[in-house]
Amino acid sequence: MDVSQMLEQTLSPDEHTRVAASRFLEEAMASDFPQYMLTLCAQLADESKSKECRQAAGLGLKNCLTSKDDGTRTQLQQRWLAVDANARAQIKQGLLQTLRSPVETAASPAAQGVSAIAAAELPVGQWTDLIQGLLDNVASAGSAELLKVATLKCIGYICEEINPTVLVAQANGILTAVVQGMRKQEPSFRVRLAATQALINSLEFVNENFKNEHERNFIMQVVCEATRCEDQKVVVAAFQALVKIMSLYYEYMEQYMVVALFPLTLEAMRSEVEDIALQGIEFWSTVCDAELELAIELSEAVQLNHQPEAHSKFYAKGALPHISPIVLGLLAKQDDDDDDDTWNVSMAAGVCLALIANCVGADVIPYAVPFITEHIKSNDWHFREAALMAFGSILEGPGKESLVQLVNEALPFVVGLMKDSSTQTKDTAAWCVGRICDLLPECVLKEDVLPQVLHTLADGLADEPRVAANAAWALNTLSESAYDCAPLQPDRDEPHTYMLSSAYEVLTMKLLETTERADGAESNLRAAAYESWMQLIST
Numbered sequence: 136m137d138v139s140q141m142l143e144q145t146l147s148p149d150e151h152t153r154v155a156a157s158r159f160l161e162e163a164m165a166s167d168f169p170q171y172m173l174t175l176c177a178q179l180a181d182e183s184k185s186k187e188c189r190q191a192a193g194l195g196l197k198n199c200l201t202s203k204d205d206g207t208r209t210q211l212q213q214r215w216l217a218v219d220a221n222a223r224a225q226i227k228q229g230l231l232q233t234l235r236s237p238v239e240t241a242a243s244p245a246a247q248g249v250s251a252i253a254a255a256e257l258p259v260g261q262w263t264d265l266i267q268g269l270l271d272n273v274a275s276a277g278s279a280e281l282l283k284v285a286t287l288k289c290i291g292y293i294c295e296e297i298n299p300t301v302l303v304a305q306a307n308g309i310l311t312a313v314v315q316g317m318r319k320q321e322p323s324f325r326v327r328l329a330a331t332q333a334l335i336n337s338l339e340f341v342n343e344n345f346k347n348e349h350e351r352n353f354i355m356q357v358v359c360e361a362t363r364c365e366d367q368k369v370v371v372a373a374f375q376a377l378v379k380i381m382s383l384y385y386e387y388m389e390q391y392m393v394v395a396l397f398p399l400t401l402e403a404m405r406s407e408v409e410d411i412a413l414q415g416i417e418f419w420s421t422v423c424d425a426e427l428e429l430a431i432e433l434s435e436a437v438q439l440n441h442q443p444e445a446h447s448k449f450y451a452k453g454a455l456p457h458i459s460p461i462v463l464g465l466l467a468k469q470d471d472d473d474d475d476d477t478w479n480v481s482m483a484a485g486v487c488l489a490l491i492a493n494c495v496g497a498d499v500i501p502y503a504v505p506f507i508t509e510h511i512k513s514n515d516w517h518f519r520e521a522a523l524m525a526f527g528s529i530l531e532g533p534g535k536e537s538l539v540q541l542v543n544e545a546l547p548f549v550v551g552l553m554k555d556s557s558t559q560t561k562d563t564a565a566w567c568v569g570r571i572c573d574l575l576p577e578c579v580l581k582e583d584v585l586p587q588v589l590h591t592l593a594d595g596l597a598d599e600p601r602v603a604a605n606a607a608w609a610l611n612t613l614s615e616s617a618y619d620c621a622p623l624q625p626d627r628d629e630p631h632t633y634m635l636s637s638a639y640e641v642l643t644m645k646l647l648e649t650t651e652r653a654d655g656a657e658s659n660l661r662a663a664a665y666e667s668w669m670q671l672i673s674t
Contacts, residue, residue: 138163138174139184142191160195168214169222172199176229179241179248186240193244196230200251201296212255227252227262234272234285242285250292257293258301266293266305273312284329287316291333299340310334310341310354317357324366331361331372338379345384355380359395367408374403374414378421385425386445397454404461409480416465416483419458422450423490430494451494459502462488466521467510469559485524492532500537503529511548516557523552523560527567530574542571542578546588553591553606561602565595569609576616580634588613589638596649596664600657603649607660610642611667618674635671642671 144156164171178184178192200215202208215223230252233245249265256262272278272286290309294302302309315321316330344350358380361373377396381388388396396418403415429447436443451458465484470477492499507526510518526545530538549571552564568588572579579588592613595606617634635642646668655661 246289287329294336565605572613
């Protein structure tokens with residue numbers, strides 16, 4: 136039977152044809168694995184074969200060499216290493232040759248195949264000339280654009296898949312080739328993109344290069360220049376690189392922050408291109424993550440009477456007057472057809488604002504509160520929802536003493552917005568109530584406040600799934616907080632009663648009804664209702 140035809144049929148829209156072809160190939164693999172791999176490699180390398188045939192051959196090769204599952208990947212690598220050295224050499228040579236193919240649907244799978252084999256062989260000291268050969272492809276003036284792109288992709292895949300310690304000896308050469316491909320003098324945007332993506336994957340093992348100020352300056356210059364590229368994909372990748380650099384090399388960023396990173400990322404956050412704006416937001420989220428981690432390390436060092444290894448530069452606090460207005464404004468950039476699983480600028484801004492609040496504490500309040508006050512009664516649901524998101528996002532970080540009065544004043548508005556005409560606003564209002572119940576329960580557990588909150592949350596269980604799921608979560612946190620706040624009786628480890636006791640029967644009935652909703656699988660509603668019910672009956 137014709138192998139090329141079988142490979143093409145594995146991509147057939149007809150299930151019967153596809154299954155039969157896959158079974159044929161599986162039997163061939165089980166019968167003689169080395170010969171099967173040689174055959175696939177030959178099909179991939181043959182310029183006369185169809186695009187579909189070569190694509191299927193490349194996919195088959197990759198699936199024989201690697202897997203997302205760690206255990207399966209290890210087994211596949213061991214099987215590969217057990218293949219005769221001559222057969223392996225033929226396959227590797229075939230894949231390297233296919234990197235030079237003028238057909239991208241062949242060169243790209245070849246890059247994946249090379250990287251998968253490298254992941255098996257490099258850690259055990261084999262294929263030692265691979266990296267230099269790849270670097271030569273990139274450095275050669277005679278290399279075609281597609282060869283450079285495929286090779287840089289291959290280098291990126293290898294860096295992504297292999298433990299960084301395996302590649303330390305080649306770090307300088309890899310970095311040189313990658314940065315060369317990123318430079319603004321490179322005429323091909325495709326090469327610059329592949330090089331930038333390769334840099335992202337190689338950053339973890341170039342620690343020694345970042346310690347060297349001259350080398351670090353050059354790397355940062357090239358990455359920052361790439362954010363000004365005319366090609367949008369290159370710009371996004373360059374900002375992704377800056378995010379990862381900040382995550383890995385925070386301690387070296389001070390000299391670049393004011394002159395480059397600060398203005399570039401603020402401009403990115405203001406971009407109308409969503410992918411660029413997302414990376415600008417992610418940069419400042421990463422700054423906050425790093426500084427929160429440093430604060431924890433400092434606290435632990437003080438407790439142990441030690442000096443911390445690194446110190447915070449308080450970038451988030453210094454940038455607060457500039458980034459807060461931008462982040463708050465981005466909260467109102469929701470998609471009109473947005474659902475709760477769609478990651479967008481508005482959601483990213485919410486996460487960033489919460490991190491800022493944790494990082495700078497009460498300093499965020501003077502920036503957030505005017506935004507909340509101005510927009511919580513807006514006629515435009517985008518701004519009502521944004522005000523709620525801002526309010527819920529700043530509840531953790533500032534001390535309770537800074538928030539209690541604000542929460543007491545805002546709570547009636549927040550609860551009322553669970554009856555809003557906008558689903559997104561109701562959803563965020565329910566989440567916000569849950570945050571208050573979790574973080575400042577004393578504002579809810581009052582005789583003149585609690586009944587209205589309970590009534591509104593119970594009604595929320597009948598709302599659309601995403602709203603109902605957050606209402607269930609809010610009841611969960613309220614139940615737990617009310618129990619924790621209940622006074623203990625003398626000689627008892629548990630309270631005899633608590634503030635939700637009188638509503639117990641109604642709430643359990645409502646929650647159980649919610650678990651039986653036909654749409655309970657949406658927004659994880661059924662699980663949220665069961666968790667809330669379990670919390671209620673356990674208190």
